[in-house]
Amino acid sequence: MKFEIGREARALLLKTARESIRSYQQGAAYEPEEIPKELNFESGCFVSLNIRGRLRGCIGNFRSDLNIVKNVSEMACKAAFADPRFGPLSVDELCICNIEISILSPMVKASAEEITVGRDGIYILKGLSRGVLLPQVAVENGWDRETFLNQTCVKAGLPEDAWKEADTEILSFEALVFNENNLI
Template sequence: MENHIIADPELTAADRAALLGMARATLAAHLAGRPLPPIPGVPGAWLKRGAFVTLYERGALRGCIGHIAADRELGSVVQEMAMAAARDDPRFAPVEPAELALIAVEISVLSEPVRLPMPVEPARIVVGRDGVIVRREQRIALLLPQVATEQGWGPEAFLAAACRKAGLLPDAWREPGTEVLAFQADVFGEPGEEEQGRRDG
């Protein structure tokens, strides 16, 4: 089931379908040790965007990896992150070939993150629309917009969770020296993708 948090005005339905199809074909090729499929020729694949790829198995999170910066073509980012989500998420063992038929793919295409002025006002974060990035020195964490909705968090709990993920104290978002950025995401998945599991990248 598709779940659009925001709609990227430059991504069409054909772009989304092509990116999902490529991600699925990339997983199949990667797990079988075959050459990867080509990047689709749709215009959206050549936009420079950050993106996360999330994998679900029977509705449960199976892997989620992303690239934040909008410095590479979206098709290449999605292809690389699809493989990384299957192989490199430290929370899970690598996906096995026998699991492929049970895997559903979801893609989150990120808008450009915007730094929130200090002191951060939680009311500036709209639950269900905004994702957050918390950064302090070498510590950084990102939570996708849909995480707050799934967990039933308000803005302050969302910020606290991002801080904990970064290895900071829950109230670190209030402190000078902690940078908080907000972004939105165009989220779309394969038919049958379950709205369960934490999509926290």
């Protein structure tokens, strides 16, 4: 990743995510305090919610036209209330969930051989099918490159080996990943 943000900026983004969800539950909108210069940039992001080590919601985008603080706020609410795999996050669940933020680099076209597990996320496109997996997913599951590519295809609703076909586009990106248990 070509950029880094400090501990205080990370803490502010995590607070923004949590308070955005809490405010949404109360029928209000959250407006963060003064945004430091360090967070004055546009970037895509994903916000993941985990309860006891299990995914409870994850939504993100690759937008490069929205301030990172605003994007984190919106993606946190979508992860909590609009992930079709889960029902809306309850107040009790918010109290015990761990929030993880992935700030994304721009995507670049890549070959399968250029993908590095632990560094790269993958975005697969073929026809109308699309699938994305964040860099940490391969590490968390102990996948090698081929398994990571296969699983990204599955996520896109494609056959596992669709990444080998000439009309399948592979894009890669990096992510700065941090959560409430690990601000380092």
